[in-house]
Amino acid sequence: MIWEIKIYRLTIISFIIPLIIVLITGIITTPLALKDFQKLFDYDKKSSLYFWTFIQSTVSWGFILCSALMFSNFYFASSDIKTKTYNIVKRSSLAGGKHQREKRKPTFRIDYNGSQKELVFSNKYYDNMNEYKNVELKIKEGFLGFDILIGQKLE
Missing domain, CATH: 2.40.50 (OB fold (Dihydrolipoamide Acetyltransferase, E2P))
Structure with missing residues (x-):
């Protein structure tokens, strides 16, 4: 996470773009993780199940994808300065x-x-x-x- 912040500071990009990447990834991966969450956790309300599944998917998969994109932009950059x-x-x-x-x-x-x-x-x-x-x-x-x-x- 610390290197992600350092690379973000060195990259000229609006904070909206990584935020959108993280949120869209969370939305896409939530249905994939929902079945596993239903097996692992017993929630009284379905809304709690959906909420915590979305949070977990967003934080884990969203930031992994965002980090991968930021790293590829940084480490595979052109050599022209x-x-x-x-x-x-x-x-x-x-x-x-x-x-x-x-x-x-x-x-x-x-x-x-x-x-x-x-x-x-x-x-x-x-x-x-x-x-x-x-x-x-x-x-x-x-x-x-x-x-x-x-x-x-x-x-």
């Missing part, structure tokens, strides 16, 4: 990791071809985060057509 510069639209920050909450990480939002993308940088950029105006991105096209961030530099 393009460099582009984008204006920073919004600034914010995230708390640091465990035992380092005070070391905040700056986040910058850019307008990437009509959609917003949030970029997370190291905490060493936090003190001067308001001075940066642009972000230079090194990008390559993923296997499924979603761009992948190879490098990012604040300007």
Whole structure:
């Protein structure tokens, strides 16, 4: 799950697309798992049976398929790297990791071809985060057509 989040942060994709993949996979696999759930669990209400079967199918099969698609886009990407510069639209920050909450990480939002993308940088950029105006991105096209961030530099 952690590598899925890392790959998602490096992939320029709307969160709606993985969400739709997960939900549609859950809808398709629910009828397939329903018979097994009926054998394993005794529910008073059929609605509870359908609900928990859908949740289990969505979480397991939905995220497995979504991860497989994101990994294939990332690892089978083209080797052509393009460099582009984008204006920073919004600034914010995230708390640091465990035992380092005070070391905040700056986040910058850019307008990437009509959609917003949030970029997370190291905490060493936090003190001067308001001075940066642009972000230079090194990008390559993923296997499924979603761009992948190879490098990012604040300007």
